[in-house]
Amino acid sequence: MRIIIDGVSCESAPGEFVKTVADRNNISIPSLCHHSALPGLAACRLCVVEVTPSGGKTQVVTSCVYPASDGLEVSTKSERILRLRKTILKLLISRAPKAEGRLKEYCEQYGVVDSFKPADFDESCILCGLCVKACDELGNSAIATVMRGIQKQVQTAFDEAPHECIGCASCAKVCPTGKIIWSQDDGSRTIWNKCFELVRCSCCGKPFATSEELTWLTNKSIDQNIDLSLCPTCRARKTAKAAISPVR
Amino acid sequence: MCGESTALMQSIEGLVGEPRAKYIRSVERGLWGQPTVLNNVETLANVPYIIANGSEPFAAIGTDTSKGTKVFSLVGKVKRSGLVEVPMGTTLRSLVYDIGGGIADKRPFKAVQTGGPSGGCLPESLLDLSVDFESLLEHDSMVGSGGMIVMDDRSCMVEVAHYYVDFLCGESCGKCTPCREGLRHMREILANICKGHGKLSDLQDLEDLAFTLQEASLCALGKTAANPVLSTLRYFRDEYEAHINDKYCPAGICQALSVMQIEQEDCTSCGLCYKACPIGALKQTVTEDTDGPTYHIDAETCTVCGSCREACRFDAVVAKRREKTCA
Ligand SMILES: Cc1cc2nc3c(=O)[nH]c(=O)nc-3n(C[C@H](O)[C@H](O)[C@H](O)COP(=O)(O)O)c2cc1C
Numbered sequence: 001m002r003i004i005i006d007g008v009s010c011e012s013a014p015g016e017f018v019k020t021v022a023d024r025n026n027i028s029i030p031s032l033c034h035h036s037a038l039p040g041l042a043a044c045r046l047c048v049v050e051v052t053p054s055g056g057k058t059q060v061v062t063s064c065v066y067p068a069s070d071g072l073e074v075s076t077k078s079e080r081i082l083r084l085r086k087t088i089l090k091l092l093i094s095r096a097p098k099a100e101g102r103l104k105e106y107c108e109q110y111g112v113v114d115s116f117k118p119a120d121f122d123e124s125c126i127l128c129g130l131c132v133k134a135c136d137e138l139g140n141s142a143i144a145t146v147m148r149g150i151q152k153q154v155q156t157a158f159d160e161a162p163h164e165c166i167g168c169a170s171c172a173k174v175c176p177t178g179k180i181i182w183s184q185d186d187g188s189r190t191i192w193n194k195c196f197e198l199v200r201c202s203c204c205g206k207p208f209a210t211s212e213e214l215t216w217l218t219n220k221s222i223d224q225n226i227d228l229s230l231c232p233t234c235r236a237r238k239t240a241k242a243a244i245s246p247v248r
Numbered sequence: 249m250c251g252e253s254t255a256l257m258q259s260i261e262g263l264v265g266e267p268r269a270k271y272i273r274s275v276e277r278g279l280w281g282q283p284t285v286l287n288n289v290e291t292l293a294n295v296p297y298i299i300a301n302g303s304e305p306f307a308a309i310g311t312d313t314s315k316g317t318k319v320f321s322l323v324g325k326v327k328r329s330g331l332v333e334v335p336m337g338t339t340l341r342s343l344v345y346d347i348g349g350g351i352a353d354k355r356p357f358k359a360v361q362t363g364g365p366s367g368g369c370l371p372e373s374l375l376d377l378s379v380d381f382e383s384l385l386e387h388d389s390m391v392g393s394g395g396m397i398v399m400d401d402r403s404c405m406v407e408v409a410h411y412y413v414d415f416l417c418g419e420s421c422g423k424c425t426p427c428r429e430g431l432r433h434m435r436e437i438l439a440n441i442c443k444g445h446g447k448l449s450d451l452q453d454l455e456d457l458a459f460t461l462q463e464a465s466l467c468a469l470g471k472t473a474a475n476p477v478l479s480t481l482r483y484f485r486d487e488y489e490a491h492i493n494d495k496y497c498p499a500g501i502c503q504a505l506s507v508m509q510i511e512q513e514d515c516t517s518c519g520l521c522y523k524a525c526p527i528g529a530l531k532q533t534v535t536e537d538t539d540g541p542t543y544h545i546d547a548e549t550c551t552v553c554g555s556c557r558e559a560c561r562f563d564a565v566v567a568k569r570r571e572k573t574c575a
Pocket residue numbers: 249250251252253286287288289291292467468469
């Protein structure tokens with residue numbers, strides 16, 4: 001099955017998201033709330049495109065969740081789309097002038113220079129929802145959005161150090177704006193106001209994970225042969241050695 | 249917010265009440281990922297009639313594309329308000345004048361808002377419009393939840409737009425950018441115009457935001473939330489311009505731009521305004537040489553709530569331009 005993106009015919013599986021197909025064909029569509037491992041949020045609305053299903057009407061959709069169908073025509077840069085993207089970027093940068101990363105780059109790319117009146121709160125969060133989704137998918141749900149509308153925020157329960165948090169920092173790693181601050185020194189990691197002791201690798205001695213993370217992995221791990229006392233580097237070395245040893 | 253079908257399903261699942269994208273319909277994948285039928289009570293209430301009488305009698309009522317009847321909540325400045333069921337395709341005029349009995353207190357009709365908080369405000373020139381899904385959509389409004397609020401000449405359309413946008417700010421779930429952020433800026437811009445601090449370029453910003461809400465919001469709340477703004481900009485633009493260019497609120501509603509005054513020659517000294525004022529801004533003077541007491545409004549105390557103007561039976565209380573706008 002094929003779909004046409006900006007005039008380019010692209011191979012696609014039925015139901016595959018339009019953005020995934022575009023990414024594979026190096027057609028860039030800006031996005032802030034899409035992560036290939038955490039699809040389905042459709043919150044930032046930056047990835048809007050115009051689609052015309054064969055025999056159907058043209059409409060504006062978000063490409064990160066819109067399923068491809070045979071013969072679908074997609075326009076990622078029409079005048080309408082550019083106008084929408086600019087306003088969305090302007091809204092986001094007005095909300096989160098301190099956001100790091102892609103948002104600033106997109107603003108430059110789309111020539112968004114002015115902003116609306118900045119929010120009266122000090123923000124870098126654009127409420128993309130990725131952090132919450134990452135934590136939910138891991139099964140921990142230590143953070144959630146609270147309140148609604150403009151008051152909406154990502155928070156831990158009662159704004160306290162979360163009991164459920166295992167200190168994996170997945171939330172911080174998926175955050176597109178650098179909002180979630182975490183720190184790590186030789187023996188400990190701090191995130192969401194919770195301090196974790198780090199476990200040292202039984203081989204190289206480097207601190208590499210919180211014990212809560214390791215317990216979580218032990219409970220979830222399907223492959224019982226994984227040696228969780230080793231850091232990822234030493235574990236990889238050990239696996240590689242095991243793989244080549246029979247040859248010798 | 250959680251009346252929106254996908255947000256409702258999220259809530260039932262115990263998740264945060266936020267909508268999901270609907271490119272895959274609920275009948276395919278809905279509650280707990282299973283095929284789900286979710287309908288409005290009003291939709292279901294139409295089903296027994298169709299089962300009992302067949303689809304043809306039902307489809308014979310209404311227009312070519314909007315079938316059956318619809319219940320409206322006819323309220324506001326009409327003589328008779330209440331829930332009314334009419335065939336689709338009934339005109340606004342028939343609803344307001346034949347059923348509602350016309351405008352209360354002999355005032356002129358100004359606008360009717362259809363479809364609930366995110367419906368549009370339609371002017372007198374559209375009174376003969378057929379009330380059906382398509383006609384209302386074409387005119388920046390909708391059938392929506394069947395709200396029908398009738399307004400007289402004492403409604404300021406800029407203030408009305410601000411009121412609904414403010415309401416919708418509180419309703420927005422905050423998941424998607426256009427609705428969460430767009431509504432906030434719309435509210436700010438509209439509040440500024442009501443205070444007399446608006447600029448003509450604000451109207452362009454409002455149109456831009458409205459377009460983005462309509463086209464790029466995730467759910468129907470955001471997609472329709474621009475209607476109050478778009479419709480008032482389309483049909484009552486002169487009122488926006490009066491607020492911006494002349495610092496004048498023609499309806500005498502916006503506090504920063506208006507003052508209430510008593511025209512002494514029309515006043516009969518009945519004192520109704522005096523009783524109506526909730527904060528004692530009306531002052532009574534009794535003198536020997538007039539028939540009854542004379543009344544005047546203390547501009548310092550007055551909040552321009554309009555209670556005295558509503559109470560007066562002789563149109564002696566009038567709103568005037570406030571000469572210096574408050575800082
Ligand atoms: C933002 C939003 C809020 C809604 N709130 C309500 C509500 O409070 N009560 C209700 O009966 N329907 C509400 N609805 C409408 C229902 O979601 C809708 O009628 C239903 O999901 C679909 O059924 P229908 O196709 O029979 O109309 C709302 C819709 C939206 C978009």
